Structures are given as structure tokens and as C-alpha cells.
Amino acid sequence: MFLWEYYEELIQSKKHDGIRVNYKGDHGKGVCANKDFAEGDLILKDQILVGAQHSLNKIDCVVCSYCFRFIGSVEFQIGHRLYFQSIASSIGCSSERHCHGSDVGSSTCSSGVTKEKSTTLPEEVIESLITGDVSLPFSDHFPLPEIIACQGCEEERYCSQSCADSDWESYHSLLCAGPNTEPPRRSALHKFVEHANETNDIFLVAAKAITFTMLRYKKLKRQNDFQNKSAESNFSLLMEAWKPLSMGFKKRWWDYVALPEDVDASDEDSFRQEIRDLAFTSLQLLKDAIFDAECAPLFSLEVYGHIIGMFELNNLDLVVASPVEDYFIHIDDLPDDKKEEAEKATAPLLDALDDDYAVPCDGTAFFPLQSCMNHSCCPNAKAFKRDEDNDGHAVIIALGPISKDEEITISYIDEELPYEERQAELADYGFTCTCSKCQEEKPN
Ligand SMILES: [Zn+2]
Ligand SMILES: [Zn+2]
Ligand SMILES: [Zn+2]
Known part of the structure; x- marks a missing residue:
């Protein structure tokens, strides 16, 4: 299955018939309108792929x-x-x-x-x-809604049985540290969580991204065996399982994270080494808890650094x-x-x-379709929670009329900033903006 097939399936299964993911735009990939939208119209409610509330x-x-x-x-x-x-x-x-x-x-x-x-x-x-x-x-x-606790650990709580079941199937069955989990794995999980809470809770979301991929891989493998398909290699199934997250996968955390204000520029190298070591320790603890040889490529420091980078370096706030x-x-x-x-x-x-x-509830999350939307400093849509939006979905609203086949854009930054500052902030996302506003304001 190709990546575009994944998006097509996602769009169909969630009935997002107003949009389609486009692959031939100037920026490689983008989201286009499949119908006309008026100002204020809801374009999309994008469900979280992997996310967590801050500790x-x-x-x-x-x-x-x-x-x-x-x-x-x-x-x-x-x-x-x-x-x-x-x-x-x-x-x-x-x-x-x-x-x-x-x-x-x-x-x-x-x-x-x-x-x-x-x-x-x-x-x-x-x-x-x-x-x-x-x-x-x-x-x-x-x-x-009434609180439903995880039947394993009672630490995770849900609004419904269906949320509890979905969480279990997608991430939590490998991360649950309840009495039903074998004691060595349970204590390893506790150590991993403790380390994350003491250092950086982004490791908890990174662990969810890994378990999401592992559980998806296992599901694909079962389907593959069941359909008696010509044995696809385990590695290609693992890559397949990873696809939904691949859009957010860009840079290694310790190379790109902005230097905190209290760290002197001359200490930059040791700062970057320090957070790399932190990620290394966290990954070791996670491996002690959930390592699976078939999914070994997911447990490399390189991949872990990129997964953390995907949550730390993108603008992926979850607010309710x-x-x-x-x-x-x-x-x-x-x-x-x-x-x-x-x-x-x-x-x-x-x-x-x-x-x-x-x-408010505040956390970090990855939204699969929103992350396909390109940036513009004069966007035609924005992420905006209305009064009735009381869960973690990303809600995208039209800022003005959008006609069918037009590209839907959002602003990744504060688009009111002056040209130079906008470009500096967008450099974090790895591109130079050439939208109509930037073309107009670009100094010659
Ligand atoms: Zn649990
Ligand atoms: Zn729920
Ligand atoms: Zn621009």
C-alpha cells in the first residue's frame, strides 16, 4: 500500500469528503478542497494519531x-x-x-x-x-461523561468503553503497568515513566508513537498471514505500519531544538550532548519494558531522536x-x-x-491530515476550537471562501510578524516561504 492509499482510506473512513490529499503541488504534498467552502465553514475535524496530556x-x-x-x-x-x-x-x-x-x-x-x-x-x-x-x-x-478506568492499571481513565478499548488496541496494551503485567516489565515501565516525568514528558508521547507502530505492525502481520499473501517481509510490514507517522518525521531532536535562553552559546555542544544522553537513557528504559526483536529498527537512537523531534519541533499543541x-x-x-x-x-x-x-487540558499530539496542510502567511484556513469542540480533535475552519480544487493552507506561525521574523521561524520547519504575501514583502 502506498502512502496516498493510506490517506485516501483515512479520508473515506472518517468521511472527510470535503478534502483530498494532493501529491503534485509545488511543495510535494498538500490538501485541496473537494468542494466549495464559505467563510467560517468547518473543513475538517482531524483525529489525533498519537498524543498525550502533559504530565x-x-x-x-x-x-x-x-x-x-x-x-x-x-x-x-x-x-x-x-x-x-x-x-x-x-x-x-x-x-x-x-x-x-x-x-x-x-x-x-x-x-x-x-x-x-x-x-x-x-x-x-x-x-x-x-x-x-x-x-x-x-x-x-x-x-x-462518567469515568471508566483502565481495567489493567486504573491509572488511565476514559470517557467511554470505546475509548478505553481503542486506547488499549492502539497504544496502551504495551504500556499498561497494572497488576496483570508481568512484574519485570511492570517495574521497567514504572522506571521509564518516572524518568520521563523527571526529565521531559515528551518521551511519553514518543513511547506511544512506538507502541502505535508495533501494534499496527502486528495487526498488519495477522492480516497478511490470514490472507495468505505472498509473504511480505517483516521489515516492509513494519515500514507500512510506520507510514501514518512518516509525515511528521523530519529532524533529530538534539540537533534542532532551540537553545534555551539560560544556556550560553559557548555551551551549545554540551547542551546538545546532554539532551542526546537523556534520550539515550530514556530509550534504554523503554527497551527494558517493551523491546520486540521483530520491531528492532524502531528502537534505534536515531529513530527515537526523530520521533521526539517530530513532537518537539512541530507546532502540535493539543488544547481542550x-x-x-x-x-x-x-x-x-x-x-x-x-x-x-x-x-x-x-x-x-x-x-x-x-x-x-x-x-485547559494541555498536551502534545500529531494530527495526520492537518500535518499534510502547507503553510501560507496569508492562509485560507486555521485551526480553531469552537464552543462545541470538547475533545482533542484538531478543528480546521475556513477563513474565507475557498473554491473546489483550491489548496487549503494554514499558518504554522504568527503570520502578523514582519517578513524577516516569519522566515526565521519557518526555518525551524525547514523551508523558505514563497507565498504571495512573502513575495510582496521580500526585500530586493
Ligand atoms: Zn492500564
Ligand atoms: Zn474518550
Ligand atoms: Zn509567506
């Missing part, structure tokens, strides 16, 4: 590990956040979200900064929110707005008499949550 964001919100929808209830989400807040204050750290130093190459620990939390609520109050013993006024306007934020806005918008009554219950919570009431 530290798990303190702020509880989402489905597969589709990233908020789960439980508004009360549960608030209780969960306040519970971690109270733990953090009891160990004397009021900015726990910054204390893991998890992002090598971007943010570092700022544990010196202490921010006064306004209030801490009694334990019983927090507990009753988590257990559902109290219900807050008007929370029934914001119903969330918080229903807790919507809830407090709803309360604030109530007519005065109702508002006063409701706030008796909600004001102390809002006080205790402080700014954290509005924290």
Missing part, C-alpha cells in the same frame, strides 16, 4: 486518555485540582506546577517563586467534591477548553438573585482555585 497538566484536569474530553463532573474536576493544591501547600510548595523541571529546553524550575494561595478548603469539602457527595448549583448544565471555566462564567452571568444564592456555594471554591479555575 503536569494532569494535576489541573482529568481528561479521557484517548480523546482528551474532560470526564467525571464539574465537582470532581474542582475537587481533584484542590486536592493537589492542598498536597502542594502541605509540602510547602505553592507553585507545584513549576517544580518538576519537566521541560528540558524550555521552562525550568522556579521553586524560588512563592505565590500566596488565598485559601485552602477543609479536607472534607474537597473529598465530598471528588466523591460526588455534594452537587454544586447549575452543574447539571455542564454534564461530563475547561468546562470548569464555562461553569464559573455561567454562575457569574446569572441574574443577581440567583447569582447571590449560587455564589454561597461557589465563591469559596473560586477563591481557593484562584487563577487555576480556567486551566
Whole structure:
């Protein structure tokens, strides 16, 4: 099967009949309109191929590990956040979200900064929110799906059985560290996760990309055996399994990641060596947990570096707005008499949550079709979450009328920047932009 067949199948199975992937454009590949779109029209909802919530964001919100929808209830989400807040204050750290130093190459620990939390609520109050013993006024306007835990580890949580099953089939069956997993593999998985949480949680998404490919390979192999096809070699099946991710595969992480501001240019080589070593350690730990000889090429440092690069170097943010934020806005918008009554219950919570009431789900993800869209500094489409988009899909909306067969473009960067700055940012993506805006603004 060729790559274009993969995209055709993807487009058909997801019923994205408004678009097609084109292979003969100026930039090799691109996405074209298959029909006319008007301004504001939905062009595409692109499902995540591989993605994960950032580790530290798990303190702020509880989402489905597969589709990233908020789960439980508004009360549960608030209780969960306040519970971690109270733990953090009891160990004397009021900015726990910054204390893991998890992002090598971007943010570092700022544990010196202490921010006064306004209030801490009694334990019983927090507990009753988590257990559902109290219900807050008007929370029934914001119903969330019931939580389904992974039957193996109970650590991963889902919005539905179908999300739990899909996650298991696509990634999690190789990464589940529950009691059903053999003890050596389980402890290796724990070590891998611990290392990632202490250093860079991008390793967790990279591991999902690897298990996604391994499980897809196994499925293709079963189909191949079943159909009694002339034995395709294991290697070509592995390449086949890898195809969906191949579009994002561009550069090695440690060669291209931007130098953090606190690293002096003269230390660049040692910085790059350091993060390469970090990736090496992470890969060893992952191999201890899930190595499979048939899939050995996936476990080379070279491939691992590129997989990490694909998530670190592309603009692949996964964001889902918080229903807790919507809830407090709803309360604030109530007519005065109702508002006063409701706030008796909600004001102390809002006080205790402080700014954290509005924290969205935040992570990294790879979107297969969005990643085929070319860049333009005067794009005709953009990624934009509407009010009803409450999961991790990428939503692409038309910025103006687009006619059938026209190429659909999005901007990878802030297109309002001056020409030189745009080109500098786009260099990270490995090209020089020649869109009409750039041609006009290009100095002679
Ligand atoms: Zn889900
Ligand atoms: Zn599990
Ligand atoms: Zn341009």
C-alpha cells in the first residue's frame, strides 16, 4: 500500500469528503478542497494519531486518555485540582506546577517563586467534591461523561468503553503497568515513566508513537498471514505500519531544538550532548519494558531522536477548553438573585482555585491530515476550537471562501510578524516561504 492509499482510506473512513490529499503541488504534498467552502465553514475535524496530556497538566484536569474530553463532573474536576493544591501547600510548595523541571529546553524550575494561595478548603469539602457527595448549583448544565478506568492499571481513565478499548488496541496494551503485567516489565515501565516525568514528558508521547507502530505492525502481520499473501517481509510490514507517522518525521531532536535562553552559546555542544544522553537513557528504559526483536529498527537512537523531534519541533499543541471555566462564567452571568444564592456555594471554591479555575487540558499530539496542510502567511484556513469542540480533535475552519480544487493552507506561525521574523521561524520547519504575501514583502 502506498502512502496516498493510506490517506485516501483515512479520508473515506472518517468521511472527510470535503478534502483530498494532493501529491503534485509545488511543495510535494498538500490538501485541496473537494468542494466549495464559505467563510467560517468547518473543513475538517482531524483525529489525533498519537498524543498525550502533559504530565503536569494532569494535576489541573482529568481528561479521557484517548480523546482528551474532560470526564467525571464539574465537582470532581474542582475537587481533584484542590486536592493537589492542598498536597502542594502541605509540602510547602505553592507553585507545584513549576517544580518538576519537566521541560528540558524550555521552562525550568522556579521553586524560588512563592505565590500566596488565598485559601485552602477543609479536607472534607474537597473529598465530598471528588466523591460526588455534594452537587454544586447549575452543574447539571455542564454534564461530563462518567469515568471508566483502565481495567489493567486504573491509572488511565476514559470517557467511554470505546475509548478505553481503542486506547488499549492502539497504544496502551504495551504500556499498561497494572497488576496483570508481568512484574519485570511492570517495574521497567514504572522506571521509564518516572524518568520521563523527571526529565521531559515528551518521551511519553514518543513511547506511544512506538507502541502505535508495533501494534499496527502486528495487526498488519495477522492480516497478511490470514490472507495468505505472498509473504511480505517483516521489515516492509513494519515500514507500512510506520507510514501514518512518516509525515511528521523530519529532524533529530538534539540537533534542532532551540537553545534555551539560560544556556550560553559557548555551551551549545554540551547542551546538545546532554539532551542526546537523556534520550539515550530514556530509550534504554523503554527497551527494558517493551523491546520486540521483530520491531528492532524502531528502537534505534536515531529513530527515537526523530520521533521526539517530530513532537518537539512541530507546532502540535493539543488544547481542550475547561468546562470548569464555562461553569464559573455561567454562575457569574446569572441574574443577581440567583447569582447571590449560587455564589454561597461557589465563591469559596473560586477563591481557593484562584487563577487555576480556567486551566485547559494541555498536551502534545500529531494530527495526520492537518500535518499534510502547507503553510501560507496569508492562509485560507486555521485551526480553531469552537464552543462545541470538547475533545482533542484538531478543528480546521475556513477563513474565507475557498473554491473546489483550491489548496487549503494554514499558518504554522504568527503570520502578523514582519517578513524577516516569519522566515526565521519557518526555518525551524525547514523551508523558505514563497507565498504571495512573502513575495510582496521580500526585500530586493
Ligand atoms: Zn474518550
Ligand atoms: Zn492500564
Ligand atoms: Zn509567506
